Amino acid sequence: MPKVTAPPLPMSGLFGLIKPSGPTSMSLLNDLQRLLSKSRLFEKNPAAEENAPKRKKKRSKKTGDVKLGQGGTLDPLADGVLVLGIDKGTKKLSDFLECTKEYSTTCLLGCETDSYDSEGARVRTAPWKHVTKEKKFKGEIKQTPPMYADFIDYARKGLPLPRPIDPRTVTVHSLELVEWKGSDHSFSWPEKALSDDEKKAMEAAIRGVDKTATLEDVPETSGQDEKPAAFVIKMRVSGGTYVRSLVHDLAHELGSAGHVVTLTRSRQGRFVLEETEDGDRSCIPWSIFEKALTDPGAADEEGWTEWEREVLQHIEVI
Structure with missing residues (x-):
């Protein structure tokens, strides 16, 4: 050795x-x-510490x-x-x-959650079968932090958000589709889902920021029993980027909904x-x-x- x-x-x-x-x-x-x-x-x-010059006492660690x-x-x-x-x-x-950071993340289509990842509860479902190829999404963008989780207490009470959620400027240096899993995977939507009352309260809160927001489920028109598609993307981004928000926004750009089911930071x-x-x-x-x-x-x-x-x-x- x-x-x-x-x-x-x-x-x-x-x-x-x-x-x-x-x-x-x-x-x-x-x-x-x-x-x-x-x-x-x-x-x-x-x-050595005992023989060191005495200084004014500070609150010390254990x-x-x-x-x-x-x-x-x-x-x-x-x-x-x-x-x-x-x-x-x-x-x-x-x-x-x-x-600069690099991440690899898996997006599961057709469902978004209150945490934007698989540990949250289902908020909205949307069609996904039309999504078949990569959507480019790079350059400087304005990104809003995950809305549902940050203001959940207001949403549960049906109160409007106390202030607008300020978007931050981040840079997506590169975004690459590295694997299209389709339905060949073991992931599934979270079992937990918001109740109708919780969804109404959440929607009311979000409309304090976006008056057109809706959390209405839109079912897939065919093959409802088929496992939703998943894909893996690799990205290089500036500091402060919310990967879960990027996946959430990308799924919207694709005309669907989606959430993170795996996330690996490969560079910091x-x-x-x-x-x-x-x-x-x-x-x-x-x-x-x-x-x-x-x-x-x-x-x-x-x-x-x-x-x-x-x-x-x-x-x-x-």
Whole structure:
């Protein structure tokens, strides 16, 4: 096993984590904290701190905790690149909020949900069988954040939205149809659906912004029992882009409805799943840390466990 050279300890820096679909980003950070706080890579030297000049007391972290943050969360449904900062590295995390990102996402046609993804409830259904090919959708666009989820409380009460939802300018650098699944997939619309009263309330709230909005279901004219079509698109976008909104809008452009059923972030700035450009940095699979949480394993001849070697090989030291 090749030797790794450790910088002065404790370390500060940035590294990329490959988040799995399912858990929240914060739950992974909380679990990771348990490993980091016990490792000599990041553990503060109590003796050095004791001999350091006394400063005015500040509210401190719990004993043994390491300062840890993320440069842009991923929803539980999503997987892929999650940039993490440790100690001084946390000051660099804001750089990753507006950086270029790449995603791969699967859209299931014929139904939109209140969250714009498969974890929400059905809001509206629409015909989908006429959709058979790619629709171009790139360049600078004005994009509105997901409306239903952000104002659900107003919608449930049938109240108009308290203010217009301001669109933001984002750039879709590229958008490519990478796979047309058709009906050859295992996805299905969510079982949960809004009740008639909830739909009326939602519609009333949305009309505070769009007076022509309607949530009326439009059934498919033929083949109602056929599985709705799905397709996979890959995109490179500016920071601040709502992928779920882009899929929602694209489905509307296609004369249908749609929602996200899979979402993978393959790039966040220079941190990537696959290195394709100069300066790209690969990421550490969550499985490495998950295994260490149960059994850290024996240290090697240099005194490092498997997960610590992975961090040493991937971290960008600050």
